[in-house]
Structures are given as C-alpha cells and as structure tokens.
Amino acid sequence: MSREDRYADTRRLSQLLVGIAERAKADFAAVVEPLGLPVHLARAVLLLDTPAPMRELADRLCCDRSYITSLADQLEERDLIVRVPGEDRRVKLLSLTPDGIALRDRIADTVTERSMVQVRLTGAQRKALLPLLEVLAGDPDDEQPTERRSAQC
Amino acid sequence: MSREDRYADTRRLSQLLVGIAERAKADFAAVVEPLGLPVHLARAVLLLDTPAPMRELADRLCCDRSYITSLADQLEERDLIVRVPGEDRRVKLLSLTPDGIALRDRIADTVTERSMVQVRLTGAQRKALLPLLEVLAGDPDDEQPTERRSAQC
DNA sequence: TATTGTTATACTCTATAACTATA
C-alpha cells in the first residue's frame, strides 16, 4: 500500500473521528439545554461525582481558577451545589445538593441512553471498538516525554 | 449483561471518543500554530481545495456568512487567498494563491503524518476501525427524520 | 514565599441586524 493510500485512510478515519465527536457534543447539548443548563455547567455537574476543591475542577476542565469561580457562582444560584470549607482553610469544596445529585443522575442517564455508541452499535461492535480506541487514546503514562503535557492541557 | 453494565461500557467508549477527538484538535493546533495560523483560518484553508463561494464555506464550517467575511479578510491579508468574482455577480469565490496552496499542502501532510491514527495504529487496526466508525457516524441519509438537521448544523 | 479562591477587566470567537448590489 502506497504512502498516499495510507494517508488517505488516515484522513478518512480522522474525519470520521472528528465528525463523531462533534455530533456527540451536539447531542450532549441537546440533552442538557431543555433542562436550562448551559453545557459548561452540565459538564461541571457531571464531574462533581464527589465533592471536589475548585482547583481540582479547574485542572479537570482545563481552565483557569477564576473561571471556576464564575461557574460555581452560577451553580450555586441554581441551588445545584454548595461551597463547603475544606480542611485546609484556603480550600473550598464544591458539593452537589440533593437537587444537584438528582440532576446529575438524570443527565448521565439520558446522555448514555441516547448516545450513538448505545443506539447504533451492537454489543459485539462495542466490544471490538474498545481495544482500538484504547490504543488510539494511548496509555497516558507512556507518551514520548515531550516535557510539556505534564497535565493534559 | 445488565443494563448498568451496558451503560458503563457506553460511558467508557464515549469518554475515549471525546478524549481522542480533543487530543486530535490539540494536535492540529500544535501543527498549525508555529505557522502563525489560528486554527479557524487553517481549517478554512484546508476546505478550499477548489475555489468556493463564501456562502458554501459558511455552510461547510457551520457558521454565519458574516464570519466568513472576517475569515476571508484575514486570509487575504496574509496573501493566502484572493476573492474572485463569480459568474453570478453577487457571488465571490475564495481562491487559494500559490502561497495558500503551498501552505495547505504543508498543513495537510504534517497533520496526517503526525496523526494518532497514523502513528499509533497498524494497518490492520485501521482496517478494523473503519467500518465501526462508519456505523457510528451513521449514514447521513438514513437519520430518523427529525425535521431539523437538514444541514448538519 | 507559595497557594486558594475572588474580583475586575479585557480579549477572542462568533452571531445578529441592517445595509448594498445583484438576481
């Protein structure tokens, strides 16, 4: 197989991958919007499986601490979280309220139910896909050490 | 297999998919940034394989016509495109200059060479992945007719 | 001194609305 042919395959696969991910993002937004929740708030809610310091959320969402402050304000206004003081008194933990937990569960269930992975693929196909995606995602611990990428941002 | 187990599989696959796509986007940005080209300009350049009306570019990039005007201005400033009048005198075609063509080829080659699909997967793995992604992406023409989604925006 | 969260502010990307010229 020529270099050009391999390249064409790679391009096709890359396009599919990006298209699928964009579609997944749009589907997520479509689930979450009728609940009156902007996408970035919904993502934060899903991450708060367990109460987490704001700093940690910033790391996981790959954004600035100051932005987390504004997310937290918005989530608090909607009574989805409360700020609870951490042991280290500089730290505040974001903790889901009962309303927040209910909403998180609802979002997680709905997103999963409607996921293309769930809807379009058979069990066998899911099973075949998993190892391929794992190779593609790469073992996060065996990257070529490019000195950047200490955190995934 | 229980519903919960299927859900767990689906979530894992979805996370991998999204993670891979985000990584691909970051890699694209990393290729393009040293060339002094913002990501959205680079995407436009790649789409201009053949001269295209601004309206068509708006459709393909899923954005407003006014935004294309500003992209075109920036590309013209960098001597990567020219606006050429269309047959219908309302229309302007965006056409790559020789510099633009050279840059487009360079971007396309570099992105492909460094693509995770190219680097991490064997030929056999790429071959196995293709049909799965095609199912997942879905035949664009056999969606459940949700009346929206006439164009993919 | 370094770190957590906050505030005020500014920037980037993108859309909306009103406009011109053509059809």
Next chain:
DNA sequence: TATAGTTATAGAGTATAACAATA
C-alpha cells in the same frame, strides 16, 4: 421579493492580573 456579501455592534465564554486569606 430573495440572496450574496459587508458592516457595525453585541454577546458568550474564557483568560490575565492584582488581591486577600491562609499555609
């Protein structure tokens, strides 16, 4: 009347810098 592109303007999302409290 409807469409292509343009202009001016506004909004959403996010970052930067300076700051207070705590370590």
